[in-house]
Amino acid sequence: MNEPEKAYKILVVDDIPDNIKLIRNVLYGRDFNISVATDGKQALNIAAIRDFDLFILDIAMPDMDGYEVASKLRLDTRTADVPIIFVTAKTFPTDLAKGFEVGGSDYITKPFNTTELLARVMNHLELKRSKDIIKFQNNDLKELLHTQKKLLSIVSNDLQDPYVKALRNANKLLTRFTSISNEEKIELINEIQQANQIGYDLTLELNEWSQIFSDKLTFKPVNLALNKVIAFSIDQIKEFKKAQKIQIIYEKKNDLSLLADEHMLKRIFFHLLHNAIKFTKPGGDVIISCILTENDAEITVYDTGKGIERDIAESLFQADFFHNSQGTEGETGLGLGLKIVKRYVQKHGGRIWVESMPGIGSDFKFTIPLVRV
Numbered sequence: 257m258n259e260p261e262k263a264y265k266i267l268v269v270d271d272i273p274d275n276i277k278l279i280r281n282v283l284y285g286r287d288f289n290i291s292v293a294t295d296g297k298q299a300l301n302i303a304a305i306r307d308f309d310l311f312i313l314d315i316a317m318p319d320m321d322g323y324e325v326a327s328k329l330r331l332d333t334r335t336a337d338v339p340i341i342f343v344t345a346k347t348f349p350t351d352l353a354k355g356f357e358v359g360g361s362d363y364i365t366k367p368f369n370t371t372e373l374l375a376r377v378m379n380h381l382e383l384k385r386s387k388d389i390i391k392f393q394n395n396d397l398k399e400l401l402h403t404q405k406k407l408l409s410i411v412s413n414d415l416q417d418p419y420v421k422a423l424r425n426a427n428k429l430l431t432r433f434t435s436i437s438n439e440e441k442i443e444l445i446n447e448i449q450q451a452n453q454i455g456y457d458l459t460l461e462l463n464e465w466s467q468i469f470s471d472k473l474t475f476k477p478v479n480l481a482l483n484k485v486i487a488f489s490i491d492q493i494k495e496f497k498k499a500q501k502i503q504i505i506y507e508k509k510n511d512l513s514l515l516a517d518e519h520m521l522k523r524i525f526f527h528l529l530h531n532a533i534k535f536t537k538p539g540g541d542v543i544i545s546c547i548l549t550e551n552d553a554e555i556t557v558y559d560t561g562k563g564i565e566r567d568i569a570e571s572l573f574q575a576d577f578f579h580n581s582q583g584t585e586g587e588t589g590l591g592l593g594l595k596i597v598k599r600y601v602q603k604h605g606g607r608i609w610v611e612s613m614p615g616i617g618s619d620f621k622f623t624i625p626l627v628r629v
Contacts, residue, residue, distance in 0.1 A: 296320030489525035501538035
């Protein structure tokens with residue numbers, strides 16, 4: 257479900273044009289998108305293809321009266337929960353009762369008081385908006401819980417593996433310390449260090465994931481010089497042993513300023529560079545470039561790595577998709593970094609995507625708004 261939009265959408269249904277004009281005059285100047293229909297059939301056709309927040313429905317119409325229109329609206333899942341205000345000259349209790357029986361939410365009698373009409377319209381719109389927000393939040397929470405449950409079930413195994421390996425090698429080192437060569441000791445120590453590093457990195461990613469999806473990170477955009485952020489990110493990634501064997505190139509843009517959160521932008525580059533290095537063999541290249549569009553900077557992190565199959569590439573950024581693929585030196589991971597990057601990019605109002613060919617390499621592209629002077 258999409259997040260509720262700001263502008264309220266109202267469909268006014270009446271077979272008398274003057275009545276429609278009067279209602280539109282009452283609602284004019286407010287944050288409403290108003291559509292009209294002059295008979296029941298037309299109203300149902302419009303409601304079948306467009307979403308509305310409220311129906312203002314005349315009862316006395318030829319061919320198909322308001323009662324029948326309301327009944328049909330309630331049978332359609334698209335319109336079943338949209339409030340209906342009947343506009344009617346019928347004031348007998350039986351007429352009003354029938355209106356509620358067929359799904360009416362409220363009514364106003366003709367000739368109507370403009371203040372009363374506006375008050376009733378606003379009450380039902382605000383009530384529906386509140387319900388929509390609650391439904392949106394519930395769906396979002398369900399999706400998050402489903403993703404977290406799936407992630408934890410996978411991580412429970414992946415997080416154990418490196419530490420099991422580290423413990424096994426440590427035990428081997430302790431029990432056979434005097435009987436094995438110095439070369440074997442060094443090899444075991446390196447394997448212990450690597451296993452602990454894998455476990456530590458995964459723990460850091462999980463912590464970052466948790467902070468993002470619990471909305472603990474505050475978005476603080478400031479004017480940033482892209483050259484400085486990228487230089488910092490390259491220096492940071494060069495601390496990794498494998499990164500020192502890969503050429504990282506930045507095709508600089510002069511004095512390019514972005515409106516971005518510094519922490520988030522640096523983490524975007526860290527994860528994308530780390531990912532590129534993971535799937536690139538020593539001696540390969542990782543290239544950072546940037547082009548300017550009308551409103552954004554489009555940044556690309558390109559690698560000469562192993563590439564990604566199309567079906568996997570299309571799912572990489574989905575929150576509930578976890579693909580444990582090995583890097584060129586056997587590195588493991590769940591792809592959490594790319595999901596973290598997507599959230600950071602979305603915080604900036606940008607978008608992210610990947611273009612890749614197996615055996616050739618991958619282009620990870622994202623956009624960030626430009627600072628306009």
